[in-house]
């Protein structure tokens with residue numbers, strides 16, 4: 001089981017909100033807190049939260065590039081973040097790791113989903129994807145796994161699992177030391 005019984009999950013960058021809806025349906029014991037920087041995305045999250053208000057919490061306005069974004073939050077046991085750090089400046093990854101280090105306790109897990117580069121062994125699809133992203137915004141781009149791992153290690157985590165997912169994506173499971 002990836003999430004502990006009764007987990008309280010903070011999702012960063014929830015987007016449309018479909019991940020929270022899916023996971024809470026699978027796990028009736030967990031609470032899922034939506035958040036996003038984008039107000040349009042929050043509208044979609046609100047719609048899901050209204051359908052399952054006992055498990056899905058109305059979105060928080062969180063921008064992980066803002067210092068101290070983690071302050072004044074309810075206690076959580078886990079953080080989940082999918083498909084954000086490549087479609088945001090590197091400062092978003094820095095802020096995510098910093099805040100996660102402040103919020104989570106020893107043994108707690110942070111789940112980071114998305115594409116990653118592996119130096120010369122990178123998948124061609126992700127090299128093409130990162131070139132496309134950089135054309136759209138030069139500060140975006142698929143991140144090197146070594147850089148992401150180093151960042152989380154600096155903030156008190158270790159990479160516990162690297163799970164291969166479809167279409168050259170990965171689920172990274174970081175645990176707080």
Ligand SMILES: C[S@@+](CC[C@H](N)C(=O)[O-])C[C@H]1O[C@@H](n2cnc3c(N)ncnc32)[C@H](O)[C@@H]1O
Pocket residue numbers: 012013014015016036037038041062063064065081082083084087088092
């Ligand atoms: C590609 S979408 C991914 C949405 C969802 N997690 C998914 O996988 O479908 C990227 C999301 O990151 C959010 N985002 C970008 N920069 C952010 C930041 N600095 N803080 C919080 N969310 C951010 C965007 O608003 C958007 O919802």
